[in-house]
Amino acid sequence: MADQETVLLKTALHDLHVELGAKMVPFAGYDMPVQYPLGVKAEHLHTRAKAGLFDVSHMGQVRLTGENRVAELEKLVPGDIAILKPGRTRYSTFTSDDGTILDDLMITNAGESLFLVINAACKDDDIVHMRANLGDGVNLEEINDRALMALQGPEAANVLARFAAAVADLKFMSFAELDIAGIPCFVTRSGYTGEDGYEISVPNDRAEELARKLLAEDEVEAIGLGARDSLRLEAGLCLYGNDINDTTTPVEGDLNWIINKRRRAEGGFKGADVILDQLENGADIKRVGIKPEGKAPAREHTAILNSDGEEIGEITSGGFGPTVDGPIAMGYVAIEFAAPGTKVDLMVRGKARPAEIVELPFAPHRYFRG
Amino acid sequence: MAKKFSQEHEWIELEDGIATVGITDYAQQSLGDIVYVELPEVGKKLTKDGDAAVVESVKAASDVYAPLDGEIVEVNEDLDDNPALVNEAPETDGWFFRMTLTDESQLDELMDEAAYNDFVEGL
Numbered sequence: 270m271a272d273q274e275t276v277l278l279k280t281a282l283h284d285l286h287v288e289l290g291a292k293m294v295p296f297a298g299y300d301m302p303v304q305y306p307l308g309v310k311a312e313h314l315h316t317r318a319k320a321g322l323f324d325v326s327h328m329g330q331v332r333l334t335g336e337n338r339v340a341e342l343e344k345l346v347p348g349d350i351a352i353l354k355p356g357r358t359r360y361s362t363f364t365s366d367d368g369t370i371l372d373d374l375m376i377t378n379a380g381e382s383l384f385l386v387i388n389a390a391c392k393d394d395d396i397v398h399m400r401a402n403l404g405d406g407v408n409l410e411e412i413n414d415r416a417l418m419a420l421q422g423p424e425a426a427n428v429l430a431r432f433a434a435a436v437a438d439l440k441f442m443s444f445a446e447l448d449i450a451g452i453p454c455f456v457t458r459s460g461y462t463g464e465d466g467y468e469i470s471v472p473n474d475r476a477e478e479l480a481r482k483l484l485a486e487d488e489v490e491a492i493g494l495g496a497r498d499s500l501r502l503e504a505g506l507c508l509y510g511n512d513i514n515d516t517t518t519p520v521e522g523d524l525n526w527i528i529n530k531r532r533r534a535e536g537g538f539k540g541a542d543v544i545l546d547q548l549e550n551g552a553d554i555k556r557v558g559i560k561p562e563g564k565a566p567a568r569e570h571t572a573i574l575n576s577d578g579e580e581i582g583e584i585t586s587g588g589f590g591p592t593v594d595g596p597i598a599m600g601y602v603a604i605e606f607a608a609p610g611t612k613v614d615l616m617v618r619g620k621a622r623p624a625e626i627v628e629l630p631f632a633p634h635r636y637f638r639g
Numbered sequence: 640m641a642k643k644f645s646q647e648h649e650w651i652e653l654e655d656g657i658a659t660v661g662i663t664d665y666a667q668q669s670l671g672d673i674v675y676v677e678l679p680e681v682g683k684k685l686t687k688d689g690d691a692a693v694v695e696s697v698k699a700a701s702d703v704y705a706p707l708d709g710e711i712v713e714v715n716e717d718l719d720d721n722p723a724l725v726n727e728a729p730e731t732d733g734w735f736f737r738m739t740l741t742d743e744s745q746l747d748e749l750m751d752e753a754a755y756n757d758f759v760e761g762l
Contacts, residue, residue, distance in 0.1 A: 310674070311672075498698070566695050568700060589696075618677070
């Protein structure tokens with residue numbers, strides 16, 4: 270089975286990561302930087318204080334064109350795409366016939382097309398799913414010639430505006446096609462850290478040039494996947510595969526907000542019967558924030574117990590939050606234990622350790638809403 | 640006595656019959672930022688290669704194994720408030736625990752500093 274040994278894919282920024290001294294690890298089939306010499310904790314804190322540059326080129330970029338693109342995509346996601354004005358972006362999920370989540374994604378109305386960003390580990394399945402289920406009048410194009418990077422943090426806007434003044438006015442979850450330092454980019458004011466910032470789609474052959482320009486700015490450091498994970502966990506954002514997956518629905522995942530009034534009334538997306546029923550009658554489990562009382566982190570798959578010692582759920586993401594300066598976690602609990610303030614125990618290394626259900630996020634979102 | 644080293648990247652220093660144990664500079668560098676250390680209780684009996692402590696970085700938890708048979712007599716309580724000591728001074732202030740040794744001859748199975756450096760070089 271030697272031929273099944275995965276040959277890791279490389280992003281357009283791979284050589285730069287190596288040059289910067291990154292520790293490279295396999296992630297979703299790619300050889301990716303988990304941290305740079307700065308280290309996960311300092312990278313995390315730097316992003317919250319100034320600006321961090323992340324390579325997220327492993328994620329899939331897809332363009333949908335054709336006159337039926339909106340109506341057909343709405344059959345696969347519970348979000349209202351018809352209402353999305355040109356230049357606006359929305360977070361949504363692909364759902365299965367059972368109402369569970371196949372992936373989460375960003376959908377942008379780019380005017381003549383819909384621009385999607387999907388998870389690296391899911392992208393092949395997502396594309397098969399879309400090709401099989403999008404009807405006539407939609408054309409799907411995989412964008413393989415563009416890298417994707419994220420510039421995140423309170424100084425991100427100041428830095429990027431030096432290369433493209435127009436980005437300063439872009440509001441959270443908005444999109445523009447513009448030149449950054451003379452390089453044609455798709456820019457959305459979005460990200461996955463809880464901070465203000467941008468995601469920038471850039472031609473592969475100009476990606477390193479742009480990354481070097483951004484990294485040359487005083488405020489900017491290269492940030493690896495390790496800090497990306499601790500930042501998004503503090504921000505209460507789901508990691509697909511951990512916090513949401515093909516066994517959990519958007520309602521169980523506490524993502525009701527992605528389904529608006531029209532879609533609730535009309536349905537018409539995969540798994541709508543299950544999801545609309547849960548919206549109406551409630552689900553049995555819910556994704557919640559969990560704050561361990563002590564200092565010991567509780568990692569994914571840690572059992573959550575009620576005060577009688579009965580298992581009521583499981584942690585799906587857990588670790589240490591450098592900004593919170595303590596352990597933080599997310600997980601699912603039976604609905605009767607989901608209220609913030611509920612005391613629970615976490616079974617870590619055979620010992621029950623006290624914790625509390627808390628509101629998410631752990632670190633406040635600081636998006637630019639104009 | 641000069642420090643001895645295990646293949647699991649612990650260092651051991653014996654003084655007056657008590658061995659001080661920590662993790663090596665190589666180990667702390669591999670682990671990255673250490674955010675929590677779970678130390679054994681005083682009085683706990685350790686078995687060579689058995690679980691002794693847990694060290695947690697931002698991303699993951701790693702076991703620390705007992706390098707020798709013996710019993711815990713003291714733990715480094717400074718690590719509770721300042722686990723980063725393990726990163727800053729792994730082979731001095733960042734020590735984990737002190738233990739008595741059931742059989743001092745087990746020390747002979749461990750590496751001296753030169754042998755450990757060669758071992759790390761080969762990884």
